[in-house]
Amino acid sequence: MGIEVVVEGLTKSFGRQQVWRDVSLTLPAGEVSVMLGPSGTGKTVFLKSLVGLVRPDRGRVLIDGVDIASCREKQLYRTRRLMGVMFQDGALFGSMSLYDNVAFPLREHTRLGERDVRRIVEEKMAMVGLAGDGPKLPGEISGGMRKRAGLARALVLDPQIILVDEPDSGLDPVRTAYISQLLIDLNAQIDATILIVTHNIQMARTVPDNIGMLFRRNLVTFGPREVLLTSDEPAVAQFLGGRREGPIGMAEEKDDATVELELTGAGGIGDRAGEDRAGGDPARIGDRPGIGDGPGPGDRAGIGDGPGRGARAGGDRAGGDRAGIPPQLTPTPGLPERQAVNRRMDRVMRDLHLLPRAAQAGILAGLTDADRARYGIYRRDAIRAGES
Amino acid sequence: MSADTAVPGIGALRQTGSLFSLAASVVAKTFRRPFQVRELIEQFWFIASVTILPTALVSVPFGAVIALQVGSLTRQLGAESFTGAASVLAVVQQASPLITALLVSGAAGSAICADIGARTVREEIDAMRVMGVSPVQRLIVPRVLGAMGVAVLLNGMVSVVGVMGGYYFNVIMQGGTPGAYLASFSALAHLPDLWISEIKALIFGFIAGVVAAHRGLSAKGGPKGVGDAVNQSVVIAFLLLFFVNLVLTAIYLQIVPAKGQ
Numbered sequence: 001m002g003i004e005v006v007v008e009g010l011t012k013s014f015g016r017q018q019v020w021r022d023v024s025l026t027l028p029a030g031e032v033s034v035m036l037g038p039s040g041t042g043k044t045v046f047l048k049s050l051v052g053l054v055r056p057d058r059g060r061v062l063i064d065g066v067d068i069a070s071c072r073e074k075q076l077y078r079t080r081r082l083m084g085v086m087f088q089d090g091a092l093f094g095s096m097s098l099y100d101n102v103a104f105p106l107r108e109h110t111r112l113g114e115r116d117v118r119r120i121v122e123e124k125m126a127m128v129g130l131a132g133d134g135p136k137l138p139g140e141i142s143g144g145m146r147k148r149a150g151l152a153r154a155l156v157l158d159p160q161i162i163l164v165d166e167p168d169s170g171l172d173p174v175r176t177a178y179i180s181q182l183l184i185d186l187n188a189q190i191d192a193t194i195l196i197v198t199h200n201i202q203m204a205r206t207v208p209d210n211i212g213m214l215f216r217r218n219l220v221t222f223g224p225r226e227v228l229l230t231s232d233e234p235a236v237a238q239f240l241g242g243r244r245e246g247p248i249g250m251a252e253e254k255d256d257a258t259v260e261l262e263l264t265g266a267g268g269i270g271d272r273a274g275e276d277r278a279g280g281d282p283a284r285i286g287d288r289p290g291i292g293d294g295p296g297p298g299d300r301a302g303i304g305d306g307p308g309r310g311a312r313a314g315g316d317r318a319g320g321d322r323a324g325i326p327p328q329l330t331p332t333p334g335l336p337e338r339q340a341v342n343r344r345m346d347r348v349m350r351d352l353h354l355l356p357r358a359a360q361a362g363i364l365a366g367l368t369d370a371d372r373a374r375y376g377i378y379r380r381d382a383i384r385a386g387e388s
Numbered sequence: 389m390s391a392d393t394a395v396p397g398i399g400a401l402r403q404t405g406s407l408f409s410l411a412a413s414v415v416a417k418t419f420r421r422p423f424q425v426r427e428l429i430e431q432f433w434f435i436a437s438v439t440i441l442p443t444a445l446v447s448v449p450f451g452a453v454i455a456l457q458v459g460s461l462t463r464q465l466g467a468e469s470f471t472g473a474a475s476v477l478a479v480v481q482q483a484s485p486l487i488t489a490l491l492v493s494g495a496a497g498s499a500i501c502a503d504i505g506a507r508t509v510r511e512e513i514d515a516m517r518v519m520g521v522s523p524v525q526r527l528i529v530p531r532v533l534g535a536m537g538v539a540v541l542l543n544g545m546v547s548v549v550g551v552m553g554g555y556y557f558n559v560i561m562q563g564g565t566p567g568a569y570l571a572s573f574s575a576l577a578h579l580p581d582l583w584i585s586e587i588k589a590l591i592f593g594f595i596a597g598v599v600a601a602h603r604g605l606s607a608k609g610g611p612k613g614v615g616d617a618v619n620q621s622v623v624i625a626f627l628l629l630f631f632v633n634l635v636l637t638a639i640y641l642q643i644v645p646a647k648g649q
């Protein structure tokens with residue numbers, strides 16, 4: 001089974017620029033997690049600090065009992081052998097063919113003969129759809145192929161922790177879907193702990209067991225997927241909806257004044273899923289005509305931008321609408337079940353009372369009959385009534 | 389990297405510190421297994437191939453200049469019989485190691501720095517670290533050893549070519565006598581002069597290699613960053629080489645008595 005990664009109070013600055021502060025989370029062993037965040041919020045820096053390439057100013061990263069942030073070089077190198085990392089640009093060795101790139105970790109760390117090396121390398125390259133591309137040089141292939149070769153290289157030593165930096169950027173939607181499926185299949189096969197750093201919403205919705213989001217130098221949330229997918233946090237909701245209105249701007253962040261105006265103007269995005277779910281506060285909207293460029297929630301339902309929050313705010317309660325929480329990808333038929341699914345469900349059900357209401361509702365709505373029997377939940381309606 | 393701006397000069401101090409720690413770790417990792425024999429041979433060959441021709445081309449006129457200058461000086465002083473020895477000493481002890489060092493750091497160092505710098509900005513170095521392979525052991529040690537080896541060889545070559553050039557200009561152009569030229573060798577020069585020359589070359593090769601690797605490893609920000617790194621690498625290596633040469637020469641003249649005294 002994969003290894004748990006515990007991050008405690010991590011803070012990092014470059015000169016005067018603070019990237020993020022006080023990030024604490026646990027990547028549960030053997031589960032798939034996604035770290036979301038707009039570009040430039042330090043996702044890559046976070047990933048690099050998990051492997052000791054970036055030394056944080058404060059905080060700890062515990063892997064297998066070793067604090068990556070402060071351990072000695074020798075231990076660092078030993079711990080890294082448990083990990084496979086795919087870099088944002090693939091980071092292939094430009095002077096070696098794809099085959100030699102993928103074979104590199106095997107040749108460095110094992111005493112396998114050339115025949116075994118070839119078998120493993122070809123298997124991994126076929127896995128990422130690069131069968132037959134072995135002799136090519138990294139300079140001769142597209143960015144997406146480099147990325148997939150980087151993934152093959154990260155997988156070749158059967159790592160227990162797999163870290164993937166933006167597997168989707170530079171890939172077309174179809175290839176992205178294949179990569180998503182590949183990551184889930186991998187998790188089913190080797191039960192590794194996987195962290196995917198991305199800003200791809202589709203991937204975030206369907207792949208992970210847990211999601212976190214970095215924004216404004218902070219970890220906004222990290223937890224079971226249902227929590228973030230049903231979150232009312234303005235930044236989260238804006239990001240998932242891919243909208244302009246909200247705290248995230250074109251530059252790294254909008255300045256605080258703009259955001260404040262927008263928040264009040266839009267009738268309080270935060271309030272929306274709360275009790276007043278009608279049309280915001282007409283008086284407030286009337287007070288500030290044209291300031292908030294976001295239409296009020298009432299309008300939004302009319303515009304009908306898909307499963308937006310206008311629809312969801314009431315919907316969750318109304319009739320078990322699960323628009324906010326799409327079903328998770330399952331392994332390709334024929335592969336073993338993902339053991340992480342049950343482990344995670346046990347954990348989530350144990351801590352259910354600690355989660356926000358919307359998340360609770362989403363989780364309960366998503367239970368199968370077998371799950372309900374397993375956790376002793378017999379009367380769905382009673383639970384539902386108790387919730388709201 | 390925080391507080392870089394707080395105290396002026398602290399950035400330079402930190403760079404110096406990391407240069408020395410890289411030098412120390414190159415020395416330590418030279419003895420760590422597995423030794424990268426193939427990479428060493430490749431690098432040795434590469435460095436030799438980019439330096440031999442320019443070195444040979446530079447050393448002939450350099451030997452000639454020294455021979456002419458020393459020749460006319462000794463004539464002014466009335467010590468023509470020592471012309472040969474004086475120019476040989478100048479070539480072997482000073483000119484040859486420095487020519488070697490300048491070419492190793494200029495031609496080989498810039499190539500090493502550009503190579504390592506490109507790998508750094510493409511994150512190849514990070515990837516290597518993450519795969520549990522030390523880039524210092526895997527890439528830097530073979531390059532530094534290669535630079536040292538080539539420096540020693542080149543130094544021998546420059547000495548020979550320089551001395552022959554000196555002989556040619558002295559005896560043939562300035563009309564000196566071959567016998568006196570050769571005889572003065574044994575009067576003033578002795579074997580330690582050659583040793584110090586080779587030791588200097590070895591140390592200069594080490595410095596050129598480490599400085600190039602250090603700048604390459606700290607390259608950042610794309611191709612422009614690599615260009616800057618190469619530039620810095622050559623300038624820093626030159627400064628260091630001339631300074632170290634001064635120190636080594638002073639020490640040598642102190643501890644090894646000159647012949648004939």
Ligand SMILES: Nc1ncnc2c1ncn2[C@@H]1O[C@H](COP(=O)(O)OP(=O)(O)O)[C@@H](O)[C@H]1O
Binds near residue numbers: 019043
């Ligand atoms: N080595 C570095 N030195 C200085 N600043 C850096 C360095 N690496 C990253 N940064 C800064 O940290 C911030 C976060 O970068 P990054 O992690 O690449 O963002 P993301 O991956 O989320 O798009 C950026 O503003 C970037 O300029």
Ligand SMILES: [Mg+2]
Binds near residue numbers: 043045088165166
């Ligand atoms: Mg990034």
